[in-house]
Amino acid sequence: RRYTKEELLELHHGHLAAISYLDTQVGKVLDELDSLGLRDNTIIVFWSDHGIHIGEHGLMRKTTLFELDAGVPLIIATPNHPKGQRANGLVELIDLYPTLADLCGLEPPEVLEGVSLVPMLEDPTRTVKEAAMTETARPNYPRGNDPEVLGYSIRTDRFRYNEWRDFKTGEIRARELYDHSKDPGETVNVVGDPQFATELDRLSKVMEETLPSTTPWSNTNAGG
The missing domain is CATH 1.20.5 (Single alpha-helices involved in coiled-coils or other helix-helix interfaces)
Structure with missing residues (x-):
């Protein structure tokens, strides 16, 4: 309403x-x-699993690909790193496990998809990844049924690029591109703007490289 x-x-x-x-x-x-x-x-870590909308974009609560939902607070305090530092590099929650393992001197399993954030704790100007991924389904709560589409989003230092894919086939149904240098509120979809064609092509390739190793349609294809 x-x-x-x-x-x-x-x-x-x-x-x-x-x-x-x-x-x-x-x-x-x-x-x-x-x-x-x-x-x-x-070692103290403060984070959230998602953000929230309270009227922005005409939306309420969570489960979108917009920055307000995908962005979360992340504070890491350790006895051995300076206090009050702020890093602007991209991170993902899957990075917490390898980060904690690294801080504790433990060897993380090789199968982890995340990376250690310790380099950023040591130098806040450093970056550890080119893109961060967010995923959500439509409908958000399918009540026991398969969703119709899955939304995948990658955030780079300047852009957010979204793809909405058919849940069963993986076919791209819709795309979005937001330029955070001019539109931090993500209100203007520039996916059809010719001046962003080169960047759009690059980001679509990054998306293919960043997609989870297992998707609903990859399972379907594997099964025949």
Whole structure:
């Protein structure tokens, strides 16, 4: 349904209140680590599994490929790295496992698709990957049935490129391209703009390289 301006303001107020409450609870955990003398021997990671829409793009909640859903907070605090650093490089949540293994001096399994973020902790200007991927289905909650399409998105330092693919065949049904240097809110789809043709071709190749190794249509094809 459509929300009124007043309703959206109230929802934003509630969202900010929830963030403030969560911040207080995190502070309590950190205080307890200090009181137990464990802070200097603990790696702390704060993150979320998804973002949220509260009226932006005419949407509510999550499960889209837009930046507001795909972007999440990520804070890593270790005893051996400087405090207060901010990195702008691309990362993915699949990078947490190899990062923690690296920080603990453990050898991660070779099958992991993520990479260690320790180089970025040591130097925030460094980058560890060219693109970050997001995936979601349509419909979002198919209630026991297969979704109609899967949406894949890759985010580079400048662009977000989306492909909506048929769940069974992998055929591309629709594409989106957003130029974050001019359109950080992702409101203008420039996929048909000739000036971005070269970049679009490059990103489509990056998408093919970045797609998960297993997809519904690859399983179908493998089965005959």
